[in-house]
Amino acid sequence: MKHQQSDPVKWIIWGLIVVGLIWSLFFVKNGPQFVANGVRLGSILMLGAIGLSLTYKILNFANFAHGDILIFGAYGAFSLDWLFVDVLPRLIPTLGEADHAALLRWIALGLATVGGAAFAVVLSLLIDKVLYRRMRRSAAVVLVIASFGMALFVRNLVQAVWGVGNRSFAMRIRPPMLLDVGIGTIKLTTIHLVTIAVSLTLVVLMHLFLKYTKTGKAMRAMSDNSDLARVSGINTEHMIRWTWAIGSALSAVAGVFIGINFGIITPNTGNLVLLPLFSAVILGGIGSPYGAMLGALVIGIAQTVLVAPVTSISSQYKPGVAFLLMIIMLLVRPQGLLGEEERRG
Amino acid sequence: MLSALVGLALLLTQKTRSKRAIVFWGTLGVWVVLLLIGEWGGVPSDLMYSFLTSFLIGAGIYSVLTLGLNVQWGYTGLFNIGVAGFFGVGAYVSTILVQDPAKMSLGSGLEGFQAHYFNLPFLVGLLGAMGVAGLTAIVVGFATLRLRTDYLAIATIGISEILRLIVSNEPQLTEGTRGIPNIPQPFHQCIVHDIRPKAPCELFGWQFPQFLDPAYYNWFYLLVVLAVIFVAFLSLERISRSPWGRALRAIREDEDAAQSLGKNNFRFKMQSLIVGAVIMGAAGSLWAHFVKFVSPEIFDPVSRTFLIWVMLIVGGTGNNRGAILGAFVMWGVWVSTSFLNNVLPPTLNTPLGNIDVAAQLFGPLRVMAIVVILELILLYRPRGLLGEEKTTSTMHESKA
Numbered sequence: 001m002k003h004q005q006s007d008p009v010k011w012i013i014w015g016l017i018v019v020g021l022i023w024s025l026f027f028v029k030n031g032p033q034f035v036a037n038g039v040r041l042g043s044i045l046m047l048g049a050i051g052l053s054l055t056y057k058i059l060n061f062a063n064f065a066h067g068d069i070l071i072f073g074a075y076g077a078f079s080l081d082w083l084f085v086d087v088l089p090r091l092i093p094t095l096g097e098a099d100h101a102a103l104l105r106w107i108a109l110g111l112a113t114v115g116g117a118a119f120a121v122v123l124s125l126l127i128d129k130v131l132y133r134r135m136r137r138s139a140a141v142v143l144v145i146a147s148f149g150m151a152l153f154v155r156n157l158v159q160a161v162w163g164v165g166n167r168s169f170a171m172r173i174r175p176p177m178l179l180d181v182g183i184g185t186i187k188l189t190t191i192h193l194v195t196i197a198v199s200l201t202l203v204v205l206m207h208l209f210l211k212y213t214k215t216g217k218a219m220r221a222m223s224d225n226s227d228l229a230r231v232s233g234i235n236t237e238h239m240i241r242w243t244w245a246i247g248s249a250l251s252a253v254a255g256v257f258i259g260i261n262f263g264i265i266t267p268n269t270g271n272l273v274l275l276p277l278f279s280a281v282i283l284g285g286i287g288s289p290y291g292a293m294l295g296a297l298v299i300g301i302a303q304t305v306l307v308a309p310v311t312s313i314s315s316q317y318k319p320g321v322a323f324l325l326m327i328i329m330l331l332v333r334p335q336g337l338l339g340e341e342e343r344r345g
Numbered sequence: 346m347l348s349a350l351v352g353l354a355l356l357l358t359q360k361t362r363s364k365r366a367i368v369f370w371g372t373l374g375v376w377v378v379l380l381l382i383g384e385w386g387g388v389p390s391d392l393m394y395s396f397l398t399s400f401l402i403g404a405g406i407y408s409v410l411t412l413g414l415n416v417q418w419g420y421t422g423l424f425n426i427g428v429a430g431f432f433g434v435g436a437y438v439s440t441i442l443v444q445d446p447a448k449m450s451l452g453s454g455l456e457g458f459q460a461h462y463f464n465l466p467f468l469v470g471l472l473g474a475m476g477v478a479g480l481t482a483i484v485v486g487f488a489t490l491r492l493r494t495d496y497l498a499i500a501t502i503g504i505s506e507i508l509r510l511i512v513s514n515e516p517q518l519t520e521g522t523r524g525i526p527n528i529p530q531p532f533h534q535c536i537v538h539d540i541r542p543k544a545p546c547e548l549f550g551w552q553f554p555q556f557l558d559p560a561y562y563n564w565f566y567l568l569v570v571l572a573v574i575f576v577a578f579l580s581l582e583r584i585s586r587s588p589w590g591r592a593l594r595a596i597r598e599d600e601d602a603a604q605s606l607g608k609n610n611f612r613f614k615m616q617s618l619i620v621g622a623v624i625m626g627a628a629g630s631l632w633a634h635f636v637k638f639v640s641p642e643i644f645d646p647v648s649r650t651f652l653i654w655v656m657l658i659v660g661g662t663g664n665n666r667g668a669i670l671g672a673f674v675m676w677g678v679w680v681s682t683s684f685l686n687n688v689l690p691p692t693l694n695t696p697l698g699n700i701d702v703a704a705q706l707f708g709p710l711r712v713m714a715i716v717v718i719l720e721l722i723l724l725y726r727p728r729g730l731l732g733e734e735k736t737t738s739t740m741h742e743s744k745a
Contacts, residue, residue, distance in 0.1 A: 160710060326499070
């Protein structure tokens with residue numbers, strides 16, 4: 001095995017990222033604001049990308065249904081949120097006239113998010129049990145076709161249950177607070193702060209989980225070499241269930257954050273977010289959860305900074321930036337920033 | 346509907362080689378019988394035949410798409426789930442090349458179209474569509490074909506999404522989400538007589554007889570589609586038995602082995618991706634001139650990518666006859682299930698409230714049912730209706 005101590009391409013990419021960050025902070029009009037928005041988007045994508053990266057490495061296939069699991073969880077949370085905020089106060093009148101309505105809404109949203117994550121976990125475990133489990137020994141491509149079918153299945157399930165229209169969470173957007181950071185002011189609302197804080201907390205917890213718990217260590221062992229892990233006594237089926245559970249729970253939280261940050265969710269949101277998620281995973285290196293986090297941040301900031309300040313470009317082109325970065329990355333360094341040597345099947 | 350049922354029933358039975366003919370002629374026979382029943386049963390024959398022609402044209406265009414996917418997936422194992430991208434780019438390029446700006450707002454009442462149109466013959470549009478689809482394939486392939494096949498999947502789904510974004514957001518090029526109406530059809534003004542007097546159509550000083558009733562134009566278009574299928578099918582059959590086709594299958598089965606025998610895998614995969622994309626582009630062009638309207642909806646992943654995958658997998662991956670058969674069977678399922686919507690109750694009263702079956706429930710349930718069919722085939726009968734044929738060199742066959 002050759003060691004890659006000095007890999008110029010890798011350092012050039014790192015350099016470009018740093019230069020890009022400095023450029024967008026100091027030389028773009030309203031730069032700090034866009035960077036903050038990018039960090040917000042990036043931290044949402046991060047939650048989705050971790051699950052995608054884990055399933056990619058541990059089950060060894062690109063799960064095209066991930067975005068739709070995400071939106072299924074978000075819709076589940078939406079229904080619970082509606083139940084807590086709109087239906088419950090009608091049954092218990094004292095809840096409705098409380099002075100701390102805002103706090104209650106946050107508690108409702110938190111509970112709903114946990115519930116939505118549980119929905120997503122149940123769904124993905126069910127899909128695994130019914131479908132993917134029977135295909136463990138099939139070629140990876142068969143699994144990819146199956147997951148592509150499942151993506152459409154879940155998307156249409158969401159459409160059938162919740163309809164095609166836009167849905168929004170009950171959370172109200174409050175007037176933003178202004179933050180002076182020296183090179184400009186940033187407008188941030190509570191929603192933005194909670195999004196970033198919760199995402200980062202979950203990511204840190206994820207890191208601690210992978211690093212220190214027995215299950216986390218077993219999962220890392222499996223992603224390195226699943227045959228070797230099985231030989232050394234790890235219950236691989238159990239680990240696969242853990243992988244699905246963690247991936248879908250995190251993605252459901254990402255779905256809820258998409259809902260409260262960008263106002264609406266539609267059944268197609270999962271499809272739209274899939275491309276940035278894959279870009280993040282590839283940018284960071286497939287199979288590396290830390291790579292996925294880094295990739296998500298880079299994609300989030302790049303999507304915001306490259307498109308938003310230029311008014312002549314439609315903001316719908318954001319996924320285009322992700323796609324462009326992904327293609328460039330595949331050309332210059334297909335194993336990603338933190339990934340290992342490329343494997344070819 | 347019946348043909349679809351027969352096809353699916355046959356899926357579950359084990360077949361010998363001689364039964365393949367039964368599948369093919371059986372499907373055809375069911376259609377003839379249905380037509381005769383309709384004829385005697387008093388269905389207005391105009392309606393029946395116009396339905397039949399548009400069904401056959403639709404199935405034909407999807408056959409072309411499935412043939413294209415068969416080159417990529419069936420022969421070479423390239424995982425393209427952005428069929429919609431190549432199809433849509435073909436449709437748009439052909440439309441922009443062929444559209445007559447003077448006819449844009451005929452009857453639509455819309456004013457102020459922004460895009461440029463070239464008013465060129467249909468054949469130029471078809472070739473342009475094929476060319477641009479091929480170029481798109483080069484872009485995608487260059488980045489991903491050296492890597493594992495999942496990367497190609499991600500990149501193709503990406504490019505079809507990006508193309509959809511571009512056509513929806515660049516009204517100067519494509520009229521945006523409004524779409525382009527009144528796309529001219531090949532030879533329409535030359536062979537169809539119309540109520541309105543119009544300019545005679547002359548070619549090399551020869552006046553075309555405008556003999557056809559507009560209602561029967563689709564019969565002529567069916568011939569055009571059949572011609573494209575015929576050319577594509579014959580050349581693909583020829584190609585798959587050539588050294589090139591064998592190299593592709595070798596790469597599909599074992600890339601390292603193929604490489605160790607001195608095959609340039611990247612080049613072969615790229616060629617296969619381009620050939621498939623060119624065929625898909627042609628299908629897009631045919632579709633645009635058939636429905637006479639394109640909009641960003643053409644990049645719909647369900648009916649333009651997923652359905653084609655189901656067609657190929659049902660028909661038999663790696664088999665061109667299977668690809669065409671699968672396209673006809675699944676197009677039958679797709680079209681006939683859309684009639685179910687007329688049979689089902691439009692709304693459903695439940696304790697939770699009214700459910701709008703026609704608008705909300707039906708479409709998703711149909712897609713879910715087709716997904717279930719696909720997953721069952723993947724699990725229990727991965728070879729499809731007609732499995733892959735044993736292909737030998739044409740030289741070998743002539744000796745035998």
